[in-house]
Amino acid sequence: MRTRRIGPVLAAVAVAAGTAATLATHGASASVNATAALSDNWYASAPYLMPQSNNPPDPAAVMSATGQKAFQLAFILAPSGGGCSPTWDGTSAVSSDTTVTGVVNKIRGAGGDVSVSVGGYGGTKLGQTCSDANATAAAYQQVIDKYSLHALDFDLEEPEYENDAAINNELGAAQILQRDNPGLFVSVTMPGTAAGTGWFGTQLLDKAKTLGFTPDNFSIMPFDGGFNGASSQTSALEAFHSLLMSHLGWDSATAYAHEGFSGMNGKSDAGEYFYQADFQTVLDYATGHGLGRFTYWSVNRDRACTTTTDNGVCSNVPQSDWDFTKYTAKFAGATPPTSGTTTTTTTTTTTPGNGGSCAAAAWSATTAYNGGAVVSYNGHKWTAKWWTYGDTPGGAAGVWTDNGAC
Template identity: 75%
Template sequence: MQRRTLTALGFAAATLIGAATTLAATADAQPATTALPSNWYASAPYLMPQSNNPPDPVTVMNATGQKAFQLAFILAPDGGGCAPTWDGKSPVPSDTAVAGVIDRIRGAGGDVSVSVGGYGGTKLGQTCGTADATAAAYQQVITKYGLKAIDFDLEEPEIENTAAIANELGAAKKLQTDNPGLFLSITMPGIASGANWFGTQLIDTAKSIGLTPDNFSIMPFDGGFNGGSAQVAALEGLHGQLMSHLGWDSATAYAHEGFSGMNGKSDASEYFQVADFQTVYDYATSHKLGRFTFWSVNRDRPCVGTTDNGVCSNVPQNDWDFTKFSTRFAGATPPVSTPPTTPTTPTRPGTCTAAEWQKSSVYTGGTVVAHNGHKWTAKWWTQGEEPGTTGQWGVWTDNGAC
């Protein structure tokens, strides 16, 4: 569950990193002069700065008005040990690449949070022997980049490991104490009823050690979800869990609750359209939820020449449509963009008045085309699937000769 696709494009493929590195004045990111208001950290979408074909964050900022990003992920080294690395490979102490990206974001008036954990790799809570050792590893990250916010993304298999979760939550509490004002979020798997069993145990553990993060967020995807309404139902379930497990009243529970969605096609082939994000956004703002984020900015663009789920959404959209929901959640007004449209093609001569099907064109559900003397209607988004070749279960409905 909660799989987050990692496309191994490597450091050489990340042109952004090479360019950003040359801008870094030192090995460390220049600290933000002042923290952004917490609404921006609460709306920061995830962005992988070293893989999954990272977009230029300043381009995204200029197009959306978004000011903060959740950089992912800090892990234990692939070879083991209690030292923070990016993606298990790049040691934080010697990093210049991500530091350069952070400098670019801050130079444009924004800031970052950093996410620790995630779906893949080995987590520091699993390899560091104690909560204090885990906290010391994460403190290196906070100090290195001058962070004002951090996210604990606690997923399988770590969330099922009692000792590892004790290390992570104990570290989170120490970081709160040692870094006054630090914005701290905890992200965990979501199921139809809210947090899963291990998530509720995590909430109980946090209560037992006196840890109150800024929010507990669930990821309602990769679990049989069907659009925004199912996600809203899961969030309502989490709301009830926060009240019953922590003794909070309704308003307090909503204020400490967060949504961490997945834009477009999930790894379990669920589809979350722009309209689904609107449904959840309306719920989140009307109930005054404490966080609204998603995985990921790397995927927040239409698929062109690829269907790689790590670098595009596989649903109809303009670039950065999903990020604009985060901007709106922070209280800002994103720039206006034109909705995606179906490309126009020449009309077929003769009795077929529909446009002729074109292999390179993108078609959305309900679009009518002509091909081989028949009229065809698309059932859903498609590109490159020739009418008449995919059978009755394919994307095209044969409306007969024309």
């Protein structure tokens, strides 16, 4: 299953971009501004943000527009040439970093904080290159010390996810860091499936139990696996809840409290679509069941596509800038501003099935459509390619052609 985190393919472009250049100026000093920890609800809601690639936004502007206080900076990897020292994206050594330091200082200067995510979909992970759990922990301790961190996320994906020795190093390192850094908020993120997670995910849970390691949460990523909107995601979360109980021996309340959701906004790499209404539904599920985390990939994508459809820098769904980040702020208990610096770059978003101002009739899940039928859905007009029943426009089945906003 491809649970892709958009890689650093746009790094050169992003560094040249105005936003990235602005952030880099704050990195003139290599020292980071250490601050007291925020309450855990903020680290549990921190959305992912790539600080050096994929056209990074100004985090202070996002904070002002949404009320979000924390961000999950991604990703720490092993050096692309090999070794057991931490780098950003496999290319920039943490030890000599000034650019990300500037981003951290800007967020903290605005009253927020950061978590750092290690791993992700691309590149070589430290768990693969370090000799054992102690060496892996020592590498990550450098990151904690460099940025005076209060939170760390272990994003465990392919191919490391399928490597028993590497996962042993990662979970063992997480346990060591949790012990050596009292109060450190630790999340473990893994691929999601309709069954909650796959075979390697259940092996990961079993290994954590054997080690006696309990993070603040185990989170799944229910996207890039045949998912179709919020109902499929909440179903996966409920299945994962059962796995947490059966594999870790937890009661229902404990399992929910240690369970997390890590979604993807807009169009996924597999062509699934997740709209604002889907985020609201999953948020309602998360708060209603007392889940321990609600986040998404990524803030870099939390804006409408205008001059590009590059999935790394925009969502490919109708939205205003930072719409999806407002849901993580809500999970943390904040009330996002209703007006401010947000710029509307597309038509007003409508709820699924609502035709809004479109002339075509609204799509209905209980109506059969012949090829050529035209409907409206989420502010767009769609044409059926062939006979269909119950297939959501923009969904993984690929039945509908998007004719654009209306």
